[in-house]
Amino acid sequence: MFPRFIPPVISAIILLFIPSGGLLAQKAVPVLESIFPGGGQAGQSVDISITGEELEGATGLIFATEKHGFTIETEALPSVTSPESPNRFRIKIPAGAKAGRYGVHVRCAQGLSSPRGFVVGTKPEVIESGINSMKDRAMQISVETIVNGRTEESASDFYQIDLEAGEKIRLSCTSEALTSRLSASLTLYGPDGSELDRDRDNSDRDAMVACSAPSSGRYFIQVSDFTFRGGPEYTYRLEVSRGPQVLFMYPPAGESGKTTTHVVYGRNLPGSDPARRIRLGNRLLDVVEAQVSIDSLEKFTDSTQIRQSMIPTGAYQLQDGANASNPIPLGVSTAPxxxxxxxxxxxxxxxxxxxxxxxxxxxxxxxxxxxxxxxxxxxxxxxxxxxxxxxxxxxxxxxxxxxxxxxxxxxxxxxxxxxxxxxxxxxxxxxxxxxxxxxxxxxxxxxxxxxxxxxxxxxxxxxxxxxxxxxxxxxxxxxxx
CATH class of the missing domain: 2.60.120.380 (Jelly Rolls)
Structure with missing residues (x-):
């Protein structure tokens, strides 16, 4: 049983060791919850807004790019709502910046914030219109463009794109690289309103679709969170590209020091035989073979999950003339x-x-x-x-x-x-x-x-x-x- 009376001397000693903020008080930790847009084109300036907790006294953004040989400069922009806590910054991405995903922190009064992902790209980038939540208000975009967007609760974002018959495109909706909360759902519709392809919420929470345009006309793209959540933290990057889409390969690794034969599965693969197509779920996949020297591949750096990033992999891309497929990881085997x-x-x-x-x-x-x-x-x-x-x-x-x-x-x-x-x-x-x-x-x-x-x-x-x-x-x- 605890005593009811504590001598004054002991009381003074106890009080001496109690911090002024309370016995369990801890220093507040700055948390960066969202950054928008989540990427930018090399050689361009981008105005960025941030949200988070304990970000008072923010003076700039710090990008983890120096080991890659370049620096992204930042300056704080005036904030009308809270002058002492800027939430808008202008960044300058150098023209020679290497494309890829980089961590970004906010430098503020309490120290550095938790990180978020930011992607440096090579294609022109635009920001969604914000009024494209209905098909009849779909935002017009073009091939070889990246759209930075974010979903609203119980809503979708719509885009429209004009294609010629036979034009081959692939679309990717990236969420994981941005450390976004979005679980992407992506649907492509033809000029007649029919659904051509759909993908959602894969293991990395991204989505990819592809098509060879069956006719000339206007095609529509629908982006949403899988459960229709939304808000500042539900950001994405929608990339529209020409060229093949590689989904996976077998075997999933190559032996170091050797050239190995791999079966490549995907969409719009050059040299594929329609008779060899294989159905996987609701999709017909093209199948081709490729000879790959694993040692000739650059290191795959697009891993967004920690467990995956700890496995040595090379970045494989399938060429189709001047167009290359999306990079996918091909494992490196050091044993026979x-x-x-x-x-x-x-x-x-x-x-x-x-x-x-x-x-x-x-x-x-x-x-x-x-x-x-x-x-x-x-x-x-x-x-x-x-x-x-x-x-x-x-x-x-x-x-x-x-x-x-x-x-x-x-x-x-x-x-x-x-x-x-x-x-x-x-x-x-x-x-x-x-x-x-x-x-x-x-x-x-x-x-x-x-x-x-x-x-x-x-x-x-x-x-x-x-x-x-x-x-x-x-x-x-x-x-x-």
Whole structure:
């Protein structure tokens, strides 16, 4: 029981150690919640508005661009509503600025704010009209343009574009790169009002559509949040480009030091054979093959999720004359690559030699793949599945078993380890790390043959349900993100 009376001397000592703002008072942390527009063209000046908390005394914006060899200059613009807390800035992007996504902070009285994403582009950029929430008020735009917009609650944004018959375009609505709250929904309509393509709320919360214009005329584009939310924090960049759209590749990685053959899946792919098209959901995808030297690719820098950015990848683009596709990440395998040999759920395991990296795919519903390898007692291995970190929806789980062969009793399996989701959440909300991939350290308890079974807990199968499975000696390392 606590005493009812505290001697005056003790009371004075207690009060001496209580901060003036209260026992639990903490210094306010500046939070940058939105920046609009979320990008700008190299060589141009852009007026930007910001919203957030504890941004009093803001004097400028700081862009993380210096290590890339350029600096974005900023100046505060007068604020009518709050002169002591400017929320508008003019920035100057140098003509030689490298295109890409960069972090931006607000410099204010309490220090630097939390970051947001800002994209430097090479195409002309415009800002949505703000009155384009109905189809009959659709904003006119053109190909090879980027529109900076933001959605309002319970509303969509409409755009119109004139195309010639046979003109091939792709549209991307980017949200994740801006650290926006928008879960993008993107729909393309033909001149007759028919829906030509639709995409929504992918694993990165972006959306992409494409078409080869069936006739000359005016086409309409609808952008919204998937659940029709809106406000200053629901920003997006709508890019309209010519050229092919690449969705994914198989195998999803290339071996360092080698040229490998990959199957490319997408829309408007040059040289594609209509007879080889494959249906995925409501889309018919073109299929072509490409020879790729992974070492010749530039590093993929468009990753917006921390887990993905920690995996070495090259940026692959498919050329169609003067036009290039959107860049997509192609993994870099430092171990000998092995392609999965499909055996089906009841089939035998595929023999692999350690170290290796298997490139696999769940072709059918409730598919599972098995691989066996030899190990000596005490051998230490790192067994890891890459799926959601390479952009697929596979929810991988691993099971390790020792295969015991007895001349009389036959073959039996002894469980030796298992793994499910990577649940490390040390980054908390600002730097979320959990994902549905699986990994585990493994030490062979005896000489013998071991089997790895990889399954998709989501149960789905199809051409896009791909994964990478690494079985190799563990090596220490770290990655700064």
């Amino acid at each position: 690559m092995v392609l999965e040999t499909e055996t089906g759920p009841g089939g035998d395991s595929q023999s692999v030699q350690v170290p290796c990296e298997v490139q696999g795919r769940f072709d059918q519903t409730r598919d599972l793949d098995r691989y066996r390898f030899e190990a000596k007692k005490g051998d230490e291995l790192w067994i890891e599945a890459f799926a959601q970190r390479i952009g697929t929806t596979v929810d991988a789980t691993l099971l390790i078993e020792r295969m015991i062969r007895d001349p009389e009793a036959g073959e039996s399996l002894q469980p030796s380890g298992s793994a499910d989701d990577l649940s490390d959440d040390t980054g908390e909300r600002r730097f979320p790390l959990p994902c549905g991939d699986a990994a585990l350290p493994f030490t062979a308890p005896e000489d013998g043959t071991y089997r790895v079974t990889i399954m998709n807990l989501a149960g789905r199968g199809g051409i896009d349900q791909v994964y990478r499975l690494a079985i190799k000696t563990p090596t220490p390392g770290f990655e700064l993100v």
